[in-house]
Amino acid sequence: MKTSLGDAMKRRALCTTAVGALVLTGCSDTGQSLKFGETANVSGDRTGSVGVTVVRVEEGSSADLSGLKDASKYKGKTPYYVHFKLTKTAEGNDDDETSHFEVSKDGQPLSELIVFSSFDATGDPSNPLVTRRFDRCEGVSHTTYKEAAEGQSAEGCAIFLADDKTGEPSSVAWTRRSKTLATWKK
Incomplete structure (x- = not known):
């Protein structure tokens, strides 16, 4: 032929x-490609939907970590604070437990740091405990989001650590079960 x-x-x-x-x-x-401040509307884990907004990423300093237990293990690390907002865009999205942020610099993932409040004994019988929190960046309460009505938002912050020489993150992704639903870049 x-x-x-x-x-x-x-x-x-x-x-x-x-x-x-x-x-x-x-x-x-x-998933969706967005700039900081833009909202991604994604389906909820089981039902409903959620609006996810990365408001901004803020660079902290190593001094921010000095008050943490075993602070020496964070030497040479810079914290980056991912400020975000979750908006319940449809009733029923109460338990989106499998979604989370992943932050990276040129494809290299940063480590998430989760800080819990602590209770310290004061020795004073009238005020026996004092609560210490990491005020620089506080996560959103799962209960606050769960109890929000349709259209209401819950704001929070997540901490990610980079080596001092790594520099500012280049992308923030909202993922669920290894699937990227949305990515924000500056």
Whole structure:
């Protein structure tokens, strides 16, 4: 069977298009691309939907970590504070427990630091305990979000650590079960 140069080029173009479509299909789990301050509307874990907004990412200093227990293990680390807002956009999205933020610098993940409040004994019988919190960045209460009515928001902050030489994060992603639902970049 004899084929012309034009037929061969058409077949090559079709093959190239098919391969390109397959490559793009493999990348479809990247979700919505947004800038800080924009809201991604994503389905809830089980029902409903949630509006997720990364308001800003703020650089802290290593001094912020000096009050933590075993503070020496954070030497050479810079905290970055991801300020966010979760808005219940449809009734029923009460338990989105499998979604979380992942923060990275040029594809290298930063470590999330979760700080719990502590209760310290004062020795004073009239005020036996004092609560210490990490006021610089507080997470959102799961109860606050769960009890919010449709259209209400809960604001919070998440802490991520980078080596001092790493620099500011380049992206913040909202993920669920290894699937990226939305990514924010400056």
